[in-house]
Amino acid sequence: MAAHNQPLNLRVFCCRHVLEEQAPITLVFSDDDFTFVCAHEHDWEMDGELRALSLGALLEIDPSIEEVLRMDIGYEAERRSINDPWVITKSADLQ
Numbered sequence: 001m002a003a004h005n006q007p008l009n010l011r012v013f014c015c016r017h018v019l020e021e022q023a024p025i026t027l028v029f030s031d032d033d034f035t036f037v038c039a040h041e042h043d044w045e046m047d048g049e050l051r052a053l054s055l056g057a058l059l060e061i062d063p064s065i066e067e068v069l070r071m072d073i074g075y076e077a078e079r080r081s082i083n084d085p086w087v088i089t090k091s092a093d094l095q
C-alpha cells in the first residue's frame with residue numbers, strides 16, 4: 001500500500017539533470033504541480049530545463065521521493081543528499 005494518495009499517472013515535472021545525468025533529487029516543490037529538481041544550477045528560462053513525466057516513471061528513477069508526495073500545496077521538501085532525510089517547510093512565497 002502506497003504511503004500517498006497520488007495516482008501513478010499524475011503529471012509531475014523534474015529537471016533535465018535527473019533524467020539525463022541521473023542527478024539526485026534534492027528539492028521538491030508542491031504548488032499546482034509537483035516539481036523535482038537536483039542541486040545543480042538551473043536556468044529556468046531555458047527550454048527543456050524542466051521535463052514532464054508521470055509520477056510512476058519518476059518513482060522508478062527515485063523511489064525515495066515517495067515520502068514527500070504527502071506534502072500539501074504550498075510546501076517544499078529539501079535534503080542534503082539522497083542519504084539524508086527530507087526536511088519539509090512551508091514555501092516562503094506563500095505565507
Ligand SMILES: [Zn+2]
Nearest residue numbers: 015017038040
Ligand atoms: Zn537539475
